[in-house]
Amino acid sequence: MTVADLSAQLTAYEGRPAVLGGRGRDPVGAAMIRHWCEAMGVPEPGVEGEAPPAMLQVWIMGGLSGAVGRTAAYEELVALLDRAGCTAVVATDCEQEYLRPLRTGDEITFDAVIESVSSRKTTALGTGHFITTRTEIRANGELAGIHRFRVLRYAPVRTKPASAANDAPAPAERPRPVINRDNxxxxxxxxxxxxxxxxxxxxxxxxxxxxxxxxxxxxxxxxxxxxxxxxxxxxxxxxxxxxxxxxxxxxxxxxxxxxxxxxxxxxxxxxxxxxxxxxxxxxxxxxxxxxxxxxxxxxxxxxxxxxx
Structure with a gap:
């Protein structure tokens, strides 16, 4: 399959549903809010019973049991990338819009769409495609937020085996810290x-x-x-x-x-x-x-x- 053929097949999935009828495993709860704030090292919300807006994704996560409500279209997209050698995945970034506070007791439902699939990109990890999903999150049926989540599905860079002339490859160096103007x-x-x-x-x-x-x-x-x-x-x-x-x-x-x-x-x-x-x-x-x-x-x- 050529690069152009694969790209055309991938972009055909744009606009198709990734999750239909998703439902949060638990209602918004005070215990989870407290645990999240402690883990993040931030104070609990000033308004009792409200969840921090940045917790938006927490209420739709599937936990160890995996993703909830994934559609056949999304699974087909992943299988297509697997066959193309893009068997590794890494989360890259997310964007969130907050439309109304989430409060304890809210029942969470959500639907997601495959918003975009990028053309082939070459990164330090390997060559692959960025997939962006757009999830609408509802509390008791009311739109509460929009969550865009982006992952890179890529073919890992393969290291070359040590040549027969060498007894062993050179030892790998540890990565250096990233130093910028802030630190x-x-x-x-x-x-x-x-x-x-x-x-x-x-x-x-x-x-x-x-x-x-x-x-x-x-x-x-x-x-x-x-x-x-x-x-x-x-x-x-x-x-x-x-x-x-x-x-x-x-x-x-x-x-x-x-x-x-x-x-x-x-x-x-x-x-x-x-x-x-x-x-x-x-x-x-x-x-x-x-x-x-x-x-x-x-x-x-x-x-x-x-x-x-």
């Missing part, structure tokens, strides 16, 4: 073995990661303050799969709550990954990663088991 000050601090967080000079709230404005009062004014580096494991995962270039599994990634009240993500070292526990005390260390290009300086947290 450059943080990485300058790391290079000097200082853990810097931000403090809003308008309302005094401390924050991490670095952002251009305060999430509490909206002020763009802030100052950098040095954190102590002491904290506890708030949450963690032990990575076994999938393999990531430059990382030897298993390794632990922790969400660390610092004594200053902010949280940051980094590796947890010092104990076996299987022995890490929530609430375990940790202390900041700076290490130079020899596997990162240029020997990147990185902040990690050393955990201590009680009684040792």
């Amino acid at each position: 450059a000050g943080f990485w300058e601090g790391v290079a000097g073995h200082r853990l810097l967080i931000q403090r809003c000079t308008a309302c005094g709230r401390q924050r991490f990661p670095w952002l251009p404005g305060c999430g509490e009062c909206g002020s763009p004014l802030w100052e950098a303050v040095e954190a102590s580096g002491e904290g506890v494991v708030f949450s963690y995962v032990v990575m076994h799969h999938p393999p990531v270039a430059g990382f030897d599994a298993p390794y632990a990634v922790g969400l660390i709550e610092l004594v200053e009240g902010v949280r940051m993500i980094s590796n947890v070292v010092g104990v076996e990954p299987g022995r890490i526990r929530i609430g375990m005390p940790v202390t900041l260390e700076f290490v130079r990663d020899p596997e990162a290009s240029g020997g990147q300086e990185l902040p990690v947290f050393r955990a201590y088991e009680e009684g040792l």
Whole structure:
């Protein structure tokens, strides 16, 4: 099949339904609102019983049981891409419109349409097509919001096998952190073995990661303050799969709550990954990663088991 033929077949699915008669698994509930706010690190809504607008997608997710109400048209589109070698998928972005607040007790229904399928695109992950679905979400039958969700279905880039002349391929380098104008000050601090967080000079709230404005009062004014580096494991995962270039599994990634009240993500070292526990005390260390290009300086947290 030529590229033009495949593109024509894919665009023929534009405008066809992706979900018909979808229904949220549960009504809008206070418990889920509370859990979501805690996970996102944001305060609960000021109006009792209202869900944060950004939770719009939460109420239509299928959970571990998978998508709800997918149509044959959407499954055919996915199968067509699979046959073309686009067997991998990654979510890229979403757009949301909020038309009325969702309140506890609201029954959620939704329908989705395949809004667009892009021409063939080449990305760092591989070559494929972006699929955008447009979902209308209703609360008790009233249109409450519109959710556009975009995924890339792509053919993964295949690495070349090591040549017979080489005993082994060169070791993969770990990816370097993305440094931009918003977080450059943080990485300058790391290079000097200082853990810097931000403090809003308008309302005094401390924050991490670095952002251009305060999430509490909206002020763009802030100052950098040095954190102590002491904290506890708030949450963690032990990575076994999938393999990531430059990382030897298993390794632990922790969400660390610092004594200053902010949280940051980094590796947890010092104990076996299987022995890490929530609430375990940790202390900041700076290490130079020899596997990162240029020997990147990185902040990690050393955990201590009680009684040792």
